[in-house]
Amino acid sequence: MSFASTFYNAVAKRNSVYVSAIFASAFGFSVGFDAAVTSFWDKWNQGKQWKDIRQKYIQEEES
Amino acid sequence: MSTFNVAKKSLNLAPTVRTLPSGVPHASRLNLAARAPAGDHHGHDHSGARSDVPRRLTGAYRSPSAGLVSKTFSTAPPTTNLRLLHTSAVAREAPEVPDFSDYEAKSSSTNRALSYVIVGSMGVLSASVAKSAVTGFLETMAASADVLALAKTEVELASIPEGKNVIIKWRGKPVFIRHRTQGEIEEARNVNWKTFRDPQSDEDRVKKPEWLVMVGVCTHLGCVPIGESGDYGGWFCPCHGSHYDISGRARKGPAPLNLEIPPYDFNDVDGNLIVG
Numbered sequence: 001m002s003f004a005s006t007f008y009n010a011v012a013k014r015n016s017v018y019v020s021a022i023f024a025s026a027f028g029f030s031v032g033f034d035a036a037v038t039s040f041w042d043k044w045n046q047g048k049q050w051k052d053i054r055q056k057y058i059q060e061e062e063s
Numbered sequence: 064m065s066t067f068n069v070a071k072k073s074l075n076l077a078p079t080v081r082t083l084p085s086g087v088p089h090a091s092r093l094n095l096a097a098r099a100p101a102g103d104h105h106g107h108d109h110s111g112a113r114s115d116v117p118r119r120l121t122g123a124y125r126s127p128s129a130g131l132v133s134k135t136f137s138t139a140p141p142t143t144n145l146r147l148l149h150t151s152a153v154a155r156e157a158p159e160v161p162d163f164s165d166y167e168a169k170s171s172s173t174n175r176a177l178s179y180v181i182v183g184s185m186g187v188l189s190a191s192v193a194k195s196a197v198t199g200f201l202e203t204m205a206a207s208a209d210v211l212a213l214a215k216t217e218v219e220l221a222s223i224p225e226g227k228n229v230i231i232k233w234r235g236k237p238v239f240i241r242h243r244t245q246g247e248i249e250e251a252r253n254v255n256w257k258t259f260r261d262p263q264s265d266e267d268r269v270k271k272p273e274w275l276v277m278v279g280v281c282t283h284l285g286c287v288p289i290g291e292s293g294d295y296g297g298w299f300c301p302c303h304g305s306h307y308d309i310s311g312r313a314r315k316g317p318a319p320l321n322l323e324i325p326p327y328d329f330n331d332v333d334g335n336l337i338v339g
Contacts, residue, residue: 004176012179022183026190033191 215339220274220329228290230279233338237279237287238325239298240336243309248272250296251310261321265310268324276327276338277311282320298322 012018046052083089168174206214216233218240223229226247229240243251251265252272269275279287279298286302293299294315295308305316312321327338 002170002172004170004173008172008176008179012176012183018179018183019186022186023190025183026187026194029187030191030194 215337217330218336218338219334220336221334225273230290231338233278233325238338239275239277239279239290239311239322241275241290241309243273243275247296247309251308254308256312260313260319263312263321268310268312268321270327271329274329274336275309275311276325276336277322278325280323281305281318282313282322283316283318288322 010017011021042049081089214234216231216238218229218231220242223240223242225242226244227242229242230237231240232238248265256262256264265272281288281300281302283300283303283305286300288298288300288305288307290298293306293308295306297309297311297314298307299305300307300316300318303317305318306314307318307322308314310321311324313319325338327336329335330337
């Protein structure tokens with residue numbers, strides 16, 4: 001059985017399974033999308049955020 | 064049999080139009096063999112007039128020396144050499160359907176699965192967008208970070224000796240913090256709490272047995288009870304005489320409920336209690 005017919009029989013044959021799979025993947029997609037955008041943001045603003053420069057100021061206060 | 068043939072012949076009329084075996088339609092009284100006048104043939108005999116001169120119209124007259132002669136040709140000469148545009152469709156034996164096999168899906172099951180995948184991905188994206196829109200709208204109603212920071216109160220637990228009460232202010236209300244002794248803990252845990260007005264075990268009311276944290280508002284009418292007093296060694300409300308025990312449970316008087324427990328947490332690293 002090919003992958004296409006496996007997918008159809010497993011997911012798309014019943015509408016209840018299909019819609020549930022859509023909502024489940026929407027949840028996973030939003031989590032993954034959020035993580036991807038956050039990592040991109042951190043990489044783009046590297047060295048500018050407080051969590052990046054916090055170490056510097058904490059050390060100065062301690063010394 | 065012959066009579067039947069005779070009857071059949073008499074019943075079937077001869078066709079008015081028929082096609083000769085050569086493909087030429089046969090119509091009696093129409094002379095298809097009529098020729099154009101000499102010299103007006105186009106193309107084939109180059110001895111004649113040039114083919115690019117304007118042709119004469121169907122009816123023409125000439126004026127030779129014998130006088131005016133009018134002549135009508137039986138067949139009009141063609142007006143152009145090539146007739147590329149025509150409105151008559153070419154008759155065919157059967158309708159010829161173009162070959163669409165290059166455009167057809169190779170496998171119908173793959174095609175079906177692909178359609179479902181595309182529709183499903185659209186659904187995934189729209190559901191995700193809808194969820195983000197709803198949560199983004201709801202987040203505008205949530206308290207902002209500065210409000211949340213003001214809504215918390217921190218207490219340094221090391222400054223409270225054992226067996227002492229501390230009253231702090233949290234969101235405009237007094238909060239009792241009691242550092243209970245071991246004897247008070249045993250006293251609170253050994254009573255039969257199931258017979259109380261508001262039955263609640265001491266384990267449910269504290270997170271750490273030595274620290275009792277309560278909102279210091281009497282559940283009767285909202286006075287502030289007095290600590291280390293009353294018949295049960297806990298709190299006593301002077302307004303209407305409600306008695307609370309060492310776990311803050313209503314034991315006597317008009318108070319219907321135990322003293323309320325606020326949400327609180329221990330910060331073990333700094334030794335702090337965070338109320339709120």
